[in-house]
Amino acid sequence: MDVVELKSHPLVEHKLAILRDKNTGTKEFREIVSELATLLCYEAMKDAKLQEVEIETPIQKMKTKKINENNYAFVPILRAGTGMLDGIIRVVPNAKIGHIGMYRDEETFKPTVYFFKVPKDIDKREVLVLDPMLATGGSGIDAIELLKQKGVKRIKFLCIISAPEGIKAMQEKHPDVEIYTAAIDEKLNEKAYIVPGLGDAGDRIFGTK
Numbered sequence: 001m002d003v004v005e006l007k008s009h010p011l012v013e014h015k016l017a018i019l020r021d022k023n024t025g026t027k028e029f030r031e032i033v034s035e036l037a038t039l040l041c042y043e044a045m046k047d048a049k050l051q052e053v054e055i056e057t058p059i060q061k062m063k064t065k066k067i068n069e070n071n072y073a074f075v076p077i078l079r080a081g082t083g084m085l086d087g088i089i090r091v092v093p094n095a096k097i098g099h100i101g102m103y104r105d106e107e108t109f110k111p112t113v114y115f116f117k118v119p120k121d122i123d124k125r126e127v128l129v130l131d132p133m134l135a136t137g138g139s140g141i142d143a144i145e146l147l148k149q150k151g152v153k154r155i156k157f158l159c160i161i162s163a164p165e166g167i168k169a170m171q172e173k174h175p176d177v178e179i180y181t182a183a184i185d186e187k188l189n190e191k192a193y194i195v196p197g198l199g200d201a202g203d204r205i206f207g208t209k
């Protein structure tokens, strides 16, 4: 399935340059993660179905169209994915939110799940999974597997920076999942960090290092 990269937009490239800079502080880092999440959400919801509604402007009645927000759920992967939530809620304010807690082992790079809580009717919704980083792909792949076990049929993965290795792994395991990313970087280093990347997204969002 498709990978949509937003980087060709000058404003996205500009924001990414600030985000990647090691001298950018927590406040600005959080703000830009949130802004880029909004842009990714716009792009990922380009195919959203519209329903006809009748409203009244101050001038007259008119027929127009709206999205049914109940058709969607957003699922951040903890911790770093929660940094994208503000930007999503800004544009889809009635979104139902699930959470999947995962951390990567520092030696094996394999993810461990420590929390899973999603809306009861998640199998009836399209789910947009949020995580700023798609590195080896292990966390995203396992998160999507858990959602599929709950019966979710339509899933999109929204990330800010991705590595070619993670995209390949995701496409092999979940060929039905579309990936929306602000940038596709060069590679992973020996510690499975994205190069050039932006470092540890969770630590930079929460100021833990």
Ligand code: PRP
Residues within 6 Å of the ligand: 077, 078, 079, 080, 081, 102, 103, 104, 109, 111, 131, 132, 133, 134, 135, 136, 137, 138, 139, 140, 166, 192, 201, 202, 203
């Ligand atoms: C980071 C990131 C992803 C994962 C990506 O989280 O937010 O979830 O690593 O790596 P992968 O594609 O190789 O699985 P981390 O495990 O560091 O946890 P954190 O969000 O709590 O910092």
Ligand code: URA
Residues within 6 Å of the ligand: 080, 133, 135, 192, 193, 194, 195, 197, 198, 199, 200, 201, 202
């Ligand atoms: N997780 C991060 O936060 N950054 C990376 O580069 C890879 C995984």
